[in-house]
Amino acid sequence: MGKHAGSALPPLRRGLIAILRGIRPEETADIITVLVDCGFEAIEIPLNSPDPFRSIEIASRIAPPNVLIGAGTVLESGQVKQLHAAGGKLVVTPNTDPEVIGMAIELGMVPMPGVFTATEALRSVKAGARALKFFPASILGFTGINAIRAVLPEDIVIGAVGGIGPGDFAAWMNAGITIFGLGSSLYRPGMSAADIAGLAAKNIAAYDAAVSQAKDRGN
Numbered sequence: 354m355g356k357h358a359g360s361a362l363p364p365l366r367r368g369l370i371a372i373l374r375g376i377r378p379e380e381t382a383d384i385i386t387v388l389v390d391c392g393f394e395a396i397e398i399p400l401n402s403p404d405p406f407r408s409i410e411i412a413s414r415i416a417p418p419n420v421l422i423g424a425g426t427v428l429e430s431g432q433v434k435q436l437h438a439a440g441g442k443l444v445v446t447p448n449t450d451p452e453v454i455g456m457a458i459e460l461g462m463v464p465m466p467g468v469f470t471a472t473e474a475l476r477s478v479k480a481g482a483r484a485l486k487f488f489p490a491s492i493l494g495f496t497g498i499n500a501i502r503a504v505l506p507e508d509i510v511i512g513a514v515g516g517i518g519p520g521d522f523a524a525w526m527n528a529g530i531t532i533f534g535l536g537s538s539l540y541r542p543g544m545s546a547a548d549i550a551g552l553a554a555k556n557i558a559a560y561d562a563a564v565s566q567a568k569d570r571g572n
Contacts, residue, residue, distance in 0.1 A: 360458075361484050361510050362421070362443075362510050363421060365394045365395060365532075366392065366394060367557065368512075368531045368532035368533060368560075369393060369394075369395070370395040370396070370445075370514075370533070370534040370535065371395070371397065371535055372536040373396065373397065373402070373408075374398075374399040374401070374402055374540070375402050375540075377542075378407040381408040381411040382411055384540070385411070386546075387546045387550045389416060389417065390550075391550060392553075392557050393420070394419060395421040395443065397443060397445050398412065398422075399426040400425065400426045400432060406436070409424055413441060421442055421463065422440065422443065423436065423444060423462075424445065425447075426445075426446070427444050427445060427446045428446065428447075428448070429453065430453055430456040432453075433462070434460070437460045437462060441462075443462070444462050444464045444465065445465045446464075447467040447488065448467055448473075449466050449467070449468055449473040449477045449480075450466070451480035454466055454480040454481055455481065465482070465485065465486050465512065466485060467488045469488065474487075474501055478505060478506060483509060484511075484512065485510070485511055485512065486512045486514050487501075487511065487512065487513050487514065488534075489514070489515030489516055490516060490517055491517060492515070495525050495528035495530055498513060498528075499528060499529065499530075510532065511532065512533065512534055513530050513533050513534070514533070515534075515536075517533050517534075517535075519556045519560070522559050526566070535556055539553060
């Protein structure tokens with residue numbers, strides 16, 4: 354592992370990360386409130402959204418301290434600094450960039466780089482990342498992710514993002530993967546807060562049911 358290790362994802366009641374790609378600042382407060390009320394504790398606003406740092410600033414201001422707010426599609430170390438200034442703590446990338454990971458660690462943030470291969474995963478870990486985003490997860494499948502996980506340190510947090518919805522949680526949990534990033538199955542631009550509340554409740558119910566099933570299998 355690198356000389357300095359970043360913070361891992363904090364303990365979450367549910368391993369669900371809301372991905373709000375395309376959210377606008379004027380709707381951010383209502384949507385964040387709905388998601389927090391439904392039980393989400395990790396929320397990502399991708400930087401290819403309209404005025405993303407303004408939305409992140411709003412989200413960081415209204416979210417409770419236990420809710421991790423951050424950005425996705427972070428590509429440059431300068432964006433990490435902007436995210437930090439806006440109050441964000443979670444740095445999610447689509448790729449493996451040691452410079453971005455290093456800046457996040459330097460600022461006391463949680464880097465979660467995107468990986469697809471063992472080379473990328475090990476490179477991220479060497480740079481100090483303690484949480485990895487396997488993307489697109491639906492292409493790798495849990496078999497592929499677990500094959501790569503076998504060569505990683507046991508304390509590395511594994512998240513699966515891309516093509517996973519509420520109907521898939523049980524199968525992935527059965528394979529030992531419990532953290533998921535939810536994009537279109539939770540939010541799409543133009544949705545109302547009420548629409549999102551309904552999808553959030555559906556995702557949370559499915560996650561809780563999958564956790565219950567996993568516990569039953571373990572007994």
